[in-house]
Amino acid sequence: MPENEARNTFEAFFFALGRAIDGPTTWFKEKVVEPNQKQYPWYHQKFRRVPTIDECYTDDVVCVYEANAQYRRDRLVDTEIVAILRDRLEACVMYERPDHKLKCQEVSRQYEEAAANWFCKYGDLGAYHDAKKAFMKQKHRMIWERRHGPVGSGMKQKEQEE
Incomplete structure (x- = not known):
């Protein structure tokens, strides 16, 4: 069952409440936080190799x-x-x-x-x-x-x- 289709009004109310609470935080994470993160496939900073x-x-x-x-x-x-x-x-x-x-x-x-x-x-x-x-x-x-x-x-x- 897709998330936006509720079986009754009780479920529809809680889906709407969940979207109202989760929507702004999800938007902030996807639009503000993730574009500004450094994208490393590892957990430490990788320095460029310099001449020995x-x-x-x-x-x-x-x-x-x-x-x-x-x-x-x-x-x-x-x-x-x-x-x-x-x-x-x-x-x-x-x-x-x-x-x-x-x-x-x-x-x-x-x-x-x-x-x-x-x-x-x-x-x-x-x-x-x-x-x-x-x-x-x-x-x-x-x-x-x-x-x-x-x-x-x-x-x-x-x-x-x-």
């Missing part, structure tokens, strides 16, 4: 500032991802105990991988770090891996280099 610190000139202060702001935002996002994975692992362990080592293996692997990647990028930078220090850490790690092999695999032997 290695693409900035040394005297371009604005570019360096934007690169540092982008670095801080990326670090916060990566930290939250690791925290969410840690929470998932803790919940899985609490729920699946005593068989959690077997049943939470995939969640544990994801968390360990994310935590290791986070530490590779942001760990051991000290209290006051920025995009330049993180970039230098990445550069030094790449030089080390080129000379000695992947970090954690031990140093190359003399025979392997030749």
Whole structure:
């Protein structure tokens, strides 16, 4: 039954009353609120990607500032991802105990991988770090891996280099 067709006068009265109360609020929402809302398909503001610190000139202060702001935002996002994975692992362990080592293996692997990647990028930078220090850490790690092999695999032997 369509909303505007009532079966009797009692229903017609309550339909009219409902339209009188709901009509102005619906009009205000559709004509004023929704056209003025920012339309994001996600729940957080999406910033445009800016040039990284290695693409900035040394005297371009604005570019360096934007690169540092982008670095801080990326670090916060990566930290939250690791925290969410840690929470998932803790919940899985609490729920699946005593068989959690077997049943939470995939969640544990994801968390360990994310935590290791986070530490590779942001760990051991000290209290006051920025995009330049993180970039230098990445550069030094790449030089080390080129000379000695992947970090954690031990140093190359003399025979392997030749």
